[in-house]
Amino acid sequence: MVAHRGASYQAPESSRAAIELAIASGIDYIELDVQRTVDNKLIIFHDDNLKRLTNAEQVFPERKNYQLHNFTLAELKKLDYGSWFNEKYPERASKNYRNLEIMTLAEVVSLIKNAPAKVGLALELKNPYLYKNIEAELVEVLEQNQLQEEKDKKARVIFLSFSPLSLERLSELRPQSPRLLLTKSNFASRKRWHGWLDITAEVADGIAPKGHVSFPWYIGAAHKRGLFVLPYVINRSWQWQFLSWFSADGYITDRPGLLSKIYHRAQELEEKAAELKEDVFQD
Template sequence: MTTATRHWLLACGVSLMLPIGVAQAADTAGDGEPQGSTLCTKIPIPCDAVIAHRGASYQAPESTRPAYLLARDLGVDYLELDLQRTQDGVLVTVHDNSLDRNTNVAEVFPDRADAPVSSFTLDELKRLDAGSWFNAAYPDRARDSYSGLEILTLDEVIDIAEEGNNHPGLYIETKVPEQFPGIEQDLRNKLEARGWLGKAAKSRPAAEQGAVRVGDTPGRVVMQTFSKASLQALEEAMPQVPRVLLLWLGEGGIEAAPGRPQGDGESTADYYARQQVASPEAYRSWLDFAKDHGAIGVGPSAVQSEHDGAFSSQFSYMDLAEPWMVGMAHDDGMLVHLYTVDEPADFERYRQRGVDGFFTNRPEQLLEFYGLPSQDQDAILKRYGY
């Protein structure tokens, strides 16, 4: 499916309030390639969605300016981000609950290395280096210009989404929302103020023909969360905005089947890969909750076939998108957006199961898989001084 075809579906002006109805079975195009469900034609979400997980986070430090600039210019549908709130009330893009993994917080604030993001002011966060860790961890992708990168605010990510020739949407996760009471309403207020919600969306020139136009459509924002309570709060704060319930297995998620503990020498990725849901009923209970609270889809985890590398092993989890699981979600009228998948073999395997889109750290690989022209990532980064 071409970029033009995927974005033509969004140009039909479908209302966010249109009932989805019962999903049709996974369809097959004339060329024999599976196309997932037909649900994407009924709601304003791109078919075969390309969701840049924390930006193009294989090639640049996650959730930083170069990662999002690269993803935007490559032509992704959505810039994905994790949302937290600073001590002084600013919405920022940070994944982890603490800052020690991917900043120099231990050097700048040695007594607060394990402190939660919520205990820092924006000014304090802006003093941290959010890029040098990447150069140390992945020397083959290191760039001197990554040193000193800043943590971004939501406003800064919105700026990136608005400023390019492509207009991607935003796929926003409320991270550890129990630590941030009222963050859903804060998010609504910010998106309204920036003209990203409903009829109040500000008028700006549409992207040119052939460019990504998701940011110009009613599907410009998708909310995601692992938290049932936050899903309910998002429903109350922004009932017309598409919402996705993320799925996890075990504590805080779907009930897991009994199994042996992680063995000595067994990688976490291998341990996750052998986990199973307790029963179809356990899986269905989460789908029912999502549907009852107006979610347009679910976001299950994936097992990456190559998960023994230092990078890929971070993003290989349980297989919560087995064929019967995808079918169950489609039968309930919900899309399936899978996290986090980086390799063509895995794109193909899960697409054959009918998955409707992917979170990926390597959007260039997914775009190429979908038959879209490849671009020079190095040239894009150098264009912006990286």
Template sequence: MRLPTFRRTVFAAVLCVPMMAVAGLPAVAHETQGADVIAHRGSSGVAPENTEAAIGKAIEQGADFVEIDVQRTRDGKLVNFHDCTLERTTDVEQRYPGRPSYRVSDFTWRELRALDAGSWFHDTYAGEPIPSVEQVINQVRGKIGLLAEISPCDHYTGLPDDLAAELRAAPGYLRQALASGGLGVQSFEVEDAKRFHELLPEVSIGVLDAERPTDAELTELSEWADDVNPRYTVTDADLVERIHELGMGVNVWTVDEPGSMREMLELGVDGIITDYPQSLTQR
């Protein structure tokens, strides 16, 4: 992850001691060569995604950043949840049967807090709640960097404004996170990323892409974006080199297989977004 152009640095973390990271998943023995380890929805390979438990694991494992997903409840609370609807990772259908819609935005904050967002992963996480963005900020401050993704769910409007307001409202957080280089925002939606950049240009802003961006797209993004964050399967040496030539960083997603981690590091990416940060940190 890179800071905005006027404060840009590359964070180094040389981690090369081989060991078993988690049962069934080999550790990656290498030097990360300055690449940030970014825990995808927390350490979501070993704890239920986007919960305080998963974020806590990422902190324990020594990740540089935790990546979260920002959505908004019916009554205006920003929450950390990935899917546009709640069925996959909560007990919403059992708790609120017969609702016409199970979108996150159709529920109040009080209703969401009553959901079990952990049992789907394992019984030991039964009762794990959905956290608010405010709670995430309080959990990560001073411990780990934060990479917040503005949800691409297409029924939302104004999420960049809401996220900027939330970050400003957290007492002392924005100043502290910027000073340490521990805050970034990303989005699949170019207009949402650009809007957030207009509101808080001092915060590193990245654009996610599932496809390989064209050179014209990269050139246009380089006028205001700090990072281009492509899917690792469309990323090669030429793409990384071109993004760097244009002065932007590259954070690839979602890289879970050790061989792919090594390949991305050899390409010189600036960050690896992974469900298994412990494979890179060896913790």
């Protein structure tokens, strides 16, 4: 299971607070978007523009362009990255969300390596066409911070991208980490779906479609080709139920805490049913 931008339903997306809540939920991976500052630092941020998620216009009123890649890391660290969440979702607000900082990739790696629960990273290269050689820089940061794959153990890192070319580069730079091709379309004919699978089979190990595209015959076609399927963004219990019937391999969700509770509860019910069955058939 993958937490989309951390526990982004409960806390400001991709922030330290959202990541820590996701870790506490027992999730397998935390999905985060990687971009690069003008002074060549890899940071975690989803949008290519700073306006929606920060107070950049107030801190830098003289700037005419608020595209993230035009700012230095020091400038980004001056921004309030959490108060927008309190304003938009007052019922989930917290004083601890005010003045959160945008995190670097290295800071995130350090956070998850020192976490009490073992969790992996699902790293999406956001707009890789804007950042020449960002794939190599991403792999270098992971290696420098010793986030490495271990033989016969669950992958520590999954790479995600809408760009087949970017995934192809990552397959050459770090072939031991799985890769996942993201798709944007709200609809896919069978012909189009098989076209996506053709591309995926060349550059990745799995595909991540929008949830309502994840029909059982599509998932089955992917499995026949040895590809795993992780639909996104799945936030309702009925959606998890349907997709589990359709044999999805996991989910990308904004609500890892709720997902964890549902699955732990399901496991408890299965265990109780098994105990009851044993009691019934005892002499």
